[in-house]
Amino acid sequence: DMKVNTAQFMALYAWYSWPNVVLCFFGGFLIDRVFGIRLGTIIFSIFVCVGQVIFALGALLNTFWVMDMGRFIFGIGGESLAVAQNTYAVSWFKGKELNLVFGLQLSMARIGSTVNMNIMGWIYLRVRDLLGYTGPSTLGLTLMIGGVTCLFSLTCALILAYLDKRAEKLLCKEQGKTGEVIKLTDVKDFSLSLWLIFVICVCYYAAVFPFIGLGKVFFIEKFKFSSQEASAINSIVYIISAPMSPVFGLLVDKLGKNIIWVLCAVITTLASHIMLAFTFWNPWIAMCLLGLAYSLLACALWPMVAFVVPEHQLGTAYGFMQSIQNLGLAIIAIAAGMILDTRGYLFLEVFFSACVCLSLIAVVMLYFVNHLTGGDLNWSAKKREKLQKVA
Structure with a gap:
């Protein structure tokens, strides 16, 4: 409807990420020092709502730069939230x-992503039938209807x-009053273990x-899937993640x-990308493995931050983690769009595999590092519980 190329489409992801390169870190700092958790959550939810409305208006007006601006404002609230x-x-x-x-x-977030990937197309068709034509107006109204979920998020923040x-x-x-003074310069005191967690997260x-953002066309081109089949397999990562995330979390x-x-x-993720890149095996196998791996990583990686920083710096640490993750995602989104437009999907899959290899290292x-420094990141649950009781 908007007649954009792959690079422009992926720029929408980048515009979401760019503000969070800085604001996620300061969002965590503001949560720790200025707003507190409660007010901060409400403010960031309002940014999400306003951004979605502007994004939808950009489509209604057939003005792509307004859509970019909407994504930028949405991003200001999204990751800080x-x-x-x-x-x-x-x-x-x-x-x-x-x-x-x-x-x-993560499970709730993936349910939302799965619903979005499989329902928004249906809503678009219903709006098209109602208006009698396709085009920017149809897309804009569809996006406006999707924005109702942002209002629900704001309501949850208030509750x-x-x-x-x-x-x-x-x-x-x-709540959030530890008596400790937090300084932005605390970042230089982050441990090597925490920086390695950041690298794992980004890569x-x-x-x-x-990959998921570009996956639908990949499955259509390489495996000759129909549009509906491609949408289904592309969303399987999130479908698996929804029920498996709490299961892996409990494990x-x-x-x-x-x-x-x-x-x-x-x-497991590296194996999935290699299978998709170099074989014509049924891609459902690789995507199901990717869904399981994605769920497991989130449950094991993100809580580790709480083990390596003082509690009064948690907002700052999580904010910084989100910040550099978004820096990586913004750069990779732009690079992925350019690689796809110039070199094709095979080269893109090799590129993604290289990113996972860096994460593996x-x-x-x-x-x-954890073993040599006597860290607790790889303790068993029984050992951790025993030492907590002693403390």
Whole structure:
């Protein structure tokens, strides 16, 4: 409808990511020091709603730069909202099924992504039938209808703020007031283990999200799938992630050994990309493996941050992690669009495989750094629980 090429389409992903290169870090800092978790979550939810409305208006007006601007504003709120969500989770559940909670968070996000990938096309067709024609107006109205979920997110943020405030009174719990002074220069004091976690995060997600963004056409071109079949297989990663994330979260909670689980996830993801790049095996196998690996990595990787930074710096640490993840995603999204337009899908898959290899190297380094420094990232759950009781 908008008549854009692959590079322009992928730029929409990049515009979402660019503001978060800076704002995610400052979003975490603001949560820790200025707004607090409750007000910060509400403010970021409002940015998401406004951004989605502008994005839809850009389509209605057939003005692509307005859509870019909408994605930029949406991005200001989107990833900072994820930082607030992670900080909420650690505040409530650290030491109590934290991996399961991260799994449930991811599960809900993937349900939303799956619904979006499979329902928005249907909504578009209904709007087209109602208007009697296709074009920017049809797309814009479809996007506006999709924006209802953003209003629901804002409502949840308001309810959560009320519940958290109520719990603070009932439990006499000081929320986000540790008495510690947080400085932006604390970043230089982050441990090597934390920086390796950041590298794993950036390199891994760079090979997942841009691939899914371009995956539909890949399955149509290489495996001769129909449009409907391609949409189905492209969404299977999120479909699998929805139920499996809490299952893997519970498994990691019960067994511990977070680094080993991350290693398994990265190796499985590499195998999936190699299968898609160099074989004509049924791609459902590779995509199902990718879905399992993606779910496992999130449940094991993100909670590790809470083990290597002081609690009063969690918002800052998660914010910085989101920031550099978005820097990587913005650059990779643009690069992926350019590679696809000039070199084709085989070269693109090799590129994604190289990103996963970098992540694999970082995981191995993290294992040895953690072992040599006596870190607790790879402790069993029983050992962690035993030492917590002693403490």
